[in-house]
Amino acid sequence: MPAVPAKSISTGVIALLIVGGLLSTFYQIQPEEMGVVLRFGRYVRTTEPGLRAKLPLIETVIKVPVQRQLKHEFGFRTVEAGVRSQFSARQFADEAVMLTGDLNVAVVEWIVQYRVSDPIQYLFKVRNLDDTFRAMNEAVMREVVGDRTVTEVLTVGRQDIETSVQQQLQVLAGQYEMGITVEQVVLQDVNPPDPVKPSWDEVNQAQQQRDRLIDEARAEYNAIIPRACG
Template identity: 30%
Template structure:
């Protein structure tokens, strides 16, 4: 009986010793885990395209760019923000198969001429202020999209449907981007728009789409005709200029000829006038004879003294002239010359 008691005492002491060793081992494991957690939570890394915001007791302590950093475990928290450029569709969305899905509530807008147009935009944006992005709003992307929709509607309404679909796209994009930049700065949500572009713009119904396509075809035909007309103009102008130069040169030549002729006539008149001043009567008679020769070429001129009446014979059938007229003409000429003297 004594031996059994001794064995029981030794076994209980062994159990007590083992429990002490197991408890120490568990404590060591727990301490090691806590130490590992503390040490691993004291360091963090930031990638190249990220920025980290360190917060302590609800206040921002610092922001860090790419690299490895230390923080106080448990006390400090780190929020990482993606700083790369992202894209979002306005007026449409992309499904899992990569197909565009139209969102009528966003894309259909009214124009200045009270028409409807279905217009889609693609907007590229990125985080400009990590702190504002994290803490100034609950959903900055949604706010940005609503601001973009307001800016687009307030801009499109200033243009006619024809301008929205055809010629006014670039101007609309520029105005929307400018309005967005100002509004996002006022909202202070930490986002900025890097680019916004019109993806597509068309009337909301098939019939109107067909009508606008016909209008677009007519405009292209108009441009083609204008280009052809300008081409014809550029071809014809040199020929017209050459013809005009030829006409001008001919006119200049005619002008010079007329001037020379007039100067000759003037010189001849002056010479005749000088002779007239010397012998007025003879000059008058000479001018009269020359005028008669010009008016009645080949006519026979008979001059008398105006007092003697006589019957002049007709020309003979043989072509011989009678002697009487010759003598009479000679006598009259002699008397005229004697009178002048």
């Protein structure tokens, strides 16, 4: 086997170094992202979408999805998203079981949707931001649910709960400089606990039937009395 000339080896090594340097210099930021450039672990600049360059070896880039809507799920997790999404709630019941203001229990499953508004705050202001934000969500939801009756939580008060939680989360996120905008809180499912759900359904059906009978009686009254008086 013929010996490889030392010059060829040197040329190959240099070529590899050049290619490696180019690969570590240029990077791509997608349209929904912003790049946060660190030099020796310290923030130096942010970069917009497109093909960008950095100093090889001494600079690194963290890509932050500023245009993408992010979410956290509470009381359940999406196992498979699609036309017929599959959900799992058994392992996450502790997140959902809450005490209402009239000392009843409700099982509240919800989603919070948010976007990154300040990549620097999002990355560096709060340690373990995801865990902190989840704990904040649970605390706020329990406080809001605890200020309402079980009837409000399960029926007429859902939209008010969503709005109140969203507003309080945004205030806290601003105070802690999390760099996020809380866009929406959605109550995915709200129910009484399984052992009392049949009884609650019976009461709810009875109330609906009562309301229907009242409406029918009023309609009949409005139809008969004017003719009798006329």
